[in-house]
Amino acid sequence: MKERISILDGNTFLVSDRRGDIEPSFDFPTGLFSFDTRFISTWLLTLNGQRLHPLSIDDSMSYRTRFFLVPGEPTHYLDAKVSVIRSRSIGGSFDEELTLLNHSGQEVEFTLRVDIGSDFADLFEIKHQRQKKGRTTPTVSGDRLRLTYRREGFHREVVVTSTAPADFDQEGLTYRLRVGPHGEWTTQLHVETSIFGARGEDIRATLPLGGHRSVAAIHAEQNELIERAPKLGCDCQPLAGAYRRSLNDLAALRYESIALGVRLLAAGLPWFMTLFGRDSIFTSLQVLPFLPELVPPTILMLAGLQGSRLDDFRDEEPGKILHELRYGETAGFQEQPHSPYYGSADTTALFVILLDEYERWTGDAKLVRQLEQEARGALGWLDSYGDLLGTGYVWYMTRNPETGLANQCWKDSWDSISYSDGRLPPFPRATCELQGYAYDAKLRGARLARKYWNDPAYAERLEREAAALKERFNRDFWIPDREYYALALDPDGRHVDALSSNIGHLLWSGIVDESRAATVAGHLLGPRLFSGWGVRTLADDQGRYNPIGYHVGTVWPFDNSIIAWGLWKYGFRDEAGQICEGMLSASRYFDGRLPEAFAGYERGLTDYPVEYPTACSPQAWSAGTPLLLLRVMLGLEPQGEHLIIDPAVPGGMGRVELLDIPGRWGRVDALGRSRTPHDHPRGH
Structure with a gap:
């Protein structure tokens, strides 16, 4: 699992393992990064408490990736009864769509969990394994998880939301699902990062591109450049x-x-x-x-x-x-x-x-x-x-x-x-x-x-x-x-x-x-x-x-x-x-x-x-x-x-x-x- 899978748009990029997971590590750094800060250091998907394994990865686009996953190690003798597709894109913020497919002929209950965390590490702190001097505060407010880091005037923040109902806690979110025979379920997770300036504004909002772009906008800009x-x-x-x-x-x-x-x-x-x-x-x-x-x-x-x-x-x-x-x-x-x-x-x-x-x-x-x-x-x-x-x-x-x-x-x-x-x-x-x-x-x-x-x-x-x-x-x-x-x-x-x-x-x-x-x-x-x-x-x-x-x-x-x-x-x-x-x-x-x-x-x-x-x-x-x-x-x-x-x-x-x-x-x-x-x- 030591191969890195990356997506990027300008100074915002995400590095994961082949499952799409992010875990806090110094020898194999993964995470969601923007302007030299790691905003997400844990992004771990489990199904019924099990890690997932990749069948295939589509990473042909620099700003979009899809992972096709199953629980357990697939074998010749046992067909998977469920699979998960995680489709992600990046454009200043980070979006991930989770789709769960029930391949059995019966209705099945599932527990889908995303563990979420941030160490807000500076890139130099990752490379040299230094300890943080500020304080990270997680807060749950209804349908969102907010992770805030402050050190004097240095202020960074992550907000995670979901389109489908979820049980949020300070370390992530959980979906408790019932999926019908040969049915599917889907949700969109949105991760918004903020880099606050001295006056409390997200300084990227002052840039000509506003710091955030849609997949369509990224695709159009890159294609226009390549066509020239x-x-x-x-x-x-x-x-x-x-x-x-x-x-x-x-x-x-x-x-x-x-x-x-x-x-x-x-x-x-x-x-x-x-x-x-x-x-x-x-x-x-x-x-x-x-x-x-x-x-x-x-x-x-x-x-x-x-x-x-x-x-x-x-x-x-x-x-x-x-x-x-x-x-x-x-x-x-x-x-x-x-x-x-x-x-x-x-x-x-x-x-x-x-x-x-x-x-x-x-x-x-x-x-x-x-x-x-x-x-x-x-x-x-x-x-x-x-x-x-x-x-x-x-x-x-x-x-x-x-x-x-x-x-x-x-x-x-x-x-x-x-x-x-x-x-x-x-x-x-x-x-x-x-x-x-x-x-x-x-x-x-x-x-x-x-x-x-x-x-x-x-x-x-x-x-x-x-x-x-x-x-x-x-x-x-x-x-x-x-x-x-x-x-x-x-x-x-x-x-x-x-x-x-x-x-x-x-x-x-x-x-x-x-x-x-x-x-x-x-x-x-x-x-x-x-x-x-x-x-x-x-x-x-x-x-x-x-x-x-x-x-x-x-x-x-x-x-x-x-x-x-x-x-x-x-x-x-x-x-x-x-x-x-x-x-x-x-x-x-x-x-x-x-x-x-x-x-x-x-x-x-x-x-x-x-x-x-x-x-x-x-x-x-x-x-x-x-x-x-x-x-x-x-x-x-x-x-x-x-x-x-x-x-x-x-x-x-x-x-x-x-x-x-x-x-x-x-x-x-x-x-x-x-x-x-x-x-x-x-x-x-």
């Missing part, structure tokens, strides 16, 4: 399935921000249903050729919350772009610094990269001019607060050793940055991809300054700085006897010499010297890093390698999409195609939905990709991965007012046709077919 995306026609069924699933998941992961009331892409379910600077930027880059209208709200939100002061608790610095924004109790009472938190060293450069890439695709000069000061502030951060040691590199070390993130690159788990023998380097650390992002941001900032900000002197300065950074980086990070770039530099300037997937991000940024690109590509597709499904986060001969370690040997789809893009930029089309083939083949085993990460086992060892135990699914930048792989395979690149199309479809995929690709050129079509290796040269 380019139409894919292809011979490769894994690609077709992954593309369709990605669009559905990206539509479902949009939520309304309380801060600005705009629709943003959440990072992933269940832990990351909020704005993440890094995740949101990478996802925006992935979806840009397909749904460019999703990008401006993210850019504007990140610009609006750009750091403006020194705040050690939040790792905030002037010009810095946020890492994570939370709305829950621990953030509100400053027990966690996520209101917002700025503990990432890469989002600031990535912000400039996204702004430039967005303009290249859309021609939206107005947004570039509007955000000139924010972009300049971000570029300024790279050379000031970002360069902690004054060496011309971007370093990181948290200002908040108690609750701040130690590693502030995309591999942000505690043990992700190591020497090849497994030792951990001291802080501050300068990981290699941060320097690549800074190089790219400077060149892109120079283009924007020259073309839109009427400041050629600033543009020339940024270009000089980028050129100096590239030369310095290729001197200081290259490990001559191993012929790859160090994962990082330690505070003494020594190589943190682990072989990792980060070198693929260097290709994407363009900081790799042309003479070394083929060697880097060889490492990425070599047996130490490439599993057959994708590039591992850490090579399999390194001290900390673990094929099921979060950032030390797993394969991340998003990581691989950026690596494929980097290989493509340097002309390694066959190698990029290998990654595309591996990722799309893996997607078949996840019903088209690539998870956050999966194990780094050799493809020949397992024959199928093994999912990482606690991977988020769906996750935005994993959902965006098939889109970016499509861009790579079709060779899509904006150039002035035109879209360059230079396809290199991997062997065996056949025809790939993408119609109505949006951009500053209007809408155009792209067509590619599988080729043989000699059809295209390797590298430049």
Whole structure:
């Protein structure tokens, strides 16, 4: 019963087991969540005191699920005399329809019970198993159960009602039924959640969508978004399935921000249903050729919350772009610094990269001019607060050793940055991809300054700085006897010499010297890093390698999409195609939905990709991965007012046709077919 079944609409989502039940647990968290609070932690259905077992589950829609259940374990020798269908939907609130069917020829008495409870746990309290500091009060008033949580000004509430008469108590409700022969009985349960503000109002009611939507409204909005995306026609069924699933998941992961009331892409379910600077930027880059209208709200939100002061608790610095924004109790009472938190060293450069890439695709000069000061502030951060040691590199070390993130690159788990023998380097650390992002941001900032900000002197300065950074980086990070770039530099300037997937991000940024690109590509597709499904986060001969370690040997789809893009930029089309083939083949085993990460086992060892135990699914930048792989395979690149199309479809995929690709050129079509290796040269 350890498989999670999820439904979601924006920032409200429900996670249950395969029976549809919710039980308070920390090792397998289930519940009804909204804006970082678990509103329902117990939702347990029993029939005559027995738990039910699933015959079938229909979870094809992101916001609606049906469970077909029977009491006891079904066998070949005993037919069930009764079954229960629980149909649920979510749209800010939560609705569940219970239908009981009597399959016998006699009238039967039944006792149907729903145990209900709420711990009102903050997501951080679930992850770290902390005790609540406020008080929960259950009250029964006739035909409703109200659960209220208060801690000073923090006020959350759940109200449960039923359309059929029920006996309510403080721990749930009971139906005592008589159902005729071959008859059925049904009721609708409604769960209303409230997030109260300082004046006692539900703050979601002030949002444009009012916080609550019908199933029909959700369906219409998601379909309208998906219909705007380019139409894919292809011979490769894994690609077709992954593309369709990605669009559905990206539509479902949009939520309304309380801060600005705009629709943003959440990072992933269940832990990351909020704005993440890094995740949101990478996802925006992935979806840009397909749904460019999703990008401006993210850019504007990140610009609006750009750091403006020194705040050690939040790792905030002037010009810095946020890492994570939370709305829950621990953030509100400053027990966690996520209101917002700025503990990432890469989002600031990535912000400039996204702004430039967005303009290249859309021609939206107005947004570039509007955000000139924010972009300049971000570029300024790279050379000031970002360069902690004054060496011309971007370093990181948290200002908040108690609750701040130690590693502030995309591999942000505690043990992700190591020497090849497994030792951990001291802080501050300068990981290699941060320097690549800074190089790219400077060149892109120079283009924007020259073309839109009427400041050629600033543009020339940024270009000089980028050129100096590239030369310095290729001197200081290259490990001559191993012929790859160090994962990082330690505070003494020594190589943190682990072989990792980060070198693929260097290709994407363009900081790799042309003479070394083929060697880097060889490492990425070599047996130490490439599993057959994708590039591992850490090579399999390194001290900390673990094929099921979060950032030390797993394969991340998003990581691989950026690596494929980097290989493509340097002309390694066959190698990029290998990654595309591996990722799309893996997607078949996840019903088209690539998870956050999966194990780094050799493809020949397992024959199928093994999912990482606690991977988020769906996750935005994993959902965006098939889109970016499509861009790579079709060779899509904006150039002035035109879209360059230079396809290199991997062997065996056949025809790939993408119609109505949006951009500053209007809408155009792209067509590619599988080729043989000699059809295209390797590298430049």
